[in-house]
Amino acid sequence: MSRAANSDDASNVARVIRQPPAQPFISFRFALALVTFTLWSTDVMSPALPAIQDDFLLSAKAVGLTVSFFFLGRLLGNFPAARFLDTAGSPRVASIGGLVMVLGSVTNAVAPNIEVLYAGRALQGVGIALLVNAGLRSILSARPGRGVAMTLYGIASTIGSVIGLQSSGLLTGSYGWRSIFVLSAMLGVVLTILPIVSTSVARRSLRPVEHTSTVAGVIVPLRTYLAPLAINFLVFCNYSIWVIVPLYAQRQFDASPTATANLLLIITITHLAAAVPVSRAIGRFGPSRVLVSSLLIAAAGSAGILLANSVWLLGLPLALYGAGMVGAVNSGGDIVLHRGGAGSRAVGSLRQTSDLGRVIGPIVAGAIADALSYSAPFVVFPFLMLVVVAGIVVPGGLGPRTVTENA
Numbered sequence: 001m002s003r004a005a006n007s008d009d010a011s012n013v014a015r016v017i018r019q020p021p022a023q024p025f026i027s028f029r030f031a032l033a034l035v036t037f038t039l040w041s042t043d044v045m046s047p048a049l050p051a052i053q054d055d056f057l058l059s060a061k062a063v064g065l066t067v068s069f070f071f072l073g074r075l076l077g078n079f080p081a082a083r084f085l086d087t088a089g090s091p092r093v094a095s096i097g098g099l100v101m102v103l104g105s106v107t108n109a110v111a112p113n114i115e116v117l118y119a120g121r122a123l124q125g126v127g128i129a130l131l132v133n134a135g136l137r138s139i140l141s142a143r144p145g146r147g148v149a150m151t152l153y154g155i156a157s158t159i160g161s162v163i164g165l166q167s168s169g170l171l172t173g174s175y176g177w178r179s180i181f182v183l184s185a186m187l188g189v190v191l192t193i194l195p196i197v198s199t200s201v202a203r204r205s206l207r208p209v210e211h212t213s214t215v216a217g218v219i220v221p222l223r224t225y226l227a228p229l230a231i232n233f234l235v236f237c238n239y240s241i242w243v244i245v246p247l248y249a250q251r252q253f254d255a256s257p258t259a260t261a262n263l264l265l266i267i268t269i270t271h272l273a274a275a276v277p278v279s280r281a282i283g284r285f286g287p288s289r290v291l292v293s294s295l296l297i298a299a300a301g302s303a304g305i306l307l308a309n310s311v312w313l314l315g316l317p318l319a320l321y322g323a324g325m326v327g328a329v330n331s332g333g334d335i336v337l338h339r340g341g342a343g344s345r346a347v348g349s350l351r352q353t354s355d356l357g358r359v360i361g362p363i364v365a366g367a368i369a370d371a372l373s374y375s376a377p378f379v380v381f382p383f384l385m386l387v388v389v390a391g392i393v394v395p396g397g398l399g400p401r402t403v404t405e406n407a
Contacts, residue, residue: 030198039160064366073125082348097130098192169261236357270322298324
């Protein structure tokens with residue numbers, strides 16, 4: 001009887017303890033650079049949406065699908081990414097992602113119709129998923145402290161977003177929307193090579209490997225953090241603002257691609273400025289309180305867009321929206337990662353729900369805009385954020401004990 005019990009205990013331990021990955025992580029500085037270049041290639045799209053709409057004569061819903069197919073690709077790419085990070089290692093996964101992104105970008109650059117563009121966007125999404133998972137997992141391994149990994153990831157990605165928006169506005173205005181995908185293909189080549197260089201540098205280094213850390217290697221059952229994942233999904237649905245703002249600004253105020261890029265830049269700069277204060281707030285007040293307050297700020301900002309009577313007066317509500325969203329994303333992601341044991345499965349689940357929200361959100365926002373008006377999403381999505389807040393704080397709903405992780 002005791003031998004059987006010991007055998008069961010041993011098998012349970014074997015199932016719980018995660019084996020170390022076969023290959024090293026991407027070294028810390030290279031991982032930050034990889035995230036920056038990846039988000040640069042991701043955020044070149046938004047300022048070009050009105051030009052794509054005019055070229056292919058699309059409805060708002062069809063424009064939203066160009067974003068949804070991208071995040072559908074990311075969603076599907078998260079599944080092999082989460083699996084292969086522990087077997088092939090982050091550098092190989094990232095290099096494969098770079099190659100897939102090149103293929104998708106070239107497809108988009110020569111797309112003769114919207115259907116081919118949708119396919120290219122999905123391919124891009126798969127490549128980005130592999131890159132983002134490899135980068136975030138490497139950063140988390142190097143800096144496992146509470147709220148630190150999500151903050152560093154947020155800073156690196158925001159820098160990439162700033163560069164992406166500015167380069168997109170300039171390229172679209174000067175050379176047309178196809179030029180942004182030529183740029184994305186070039187960035188994909190860089191992202192393919194970067195992990196290889198990182199591995200080579202790490203092998204030649206005489207110092208200890210940077211990614212060695214004390215991150216827990218425990219596999220946590222998914223059901224223990226389903227509620228935070230559901231909240232993360234709804235938060236990322238609210239990123240459909242990135243699709244509707246360019247269309248709303250063009251139709252309401254006749255905004256140019258450069259002006260649209262600058263509007264979205266306000267959000268990304270606010271992301272960058274708020275990242276460190278949010279990290280400190282998570283450490284001081286706990287991620288749950290930061291999540292609730294951030295959702296309220298994001299709701300106020302997105303609803304406030306309707307009060308602006310000129311294109312540049314959109315800046316204040318967009319800044320509020322950006323500050324609220326970075327707080328919601330970082331605190332919500334921190335809860336998921338730490339409740340999930342900070343392993344590849346937690347990273348994969350976080351990215352899957354994030355990208356699922358970015359698939360569903362633009363489709364819903366586009367459908368609402370077509371059925372009602374381009375103003376309607378700025379009423380519906382703030383209401384959704386208030387529903388999420390109610391689900392967190394109202395007893396009997398998704399109460400604090402269900403969705404929080406104490407600092």
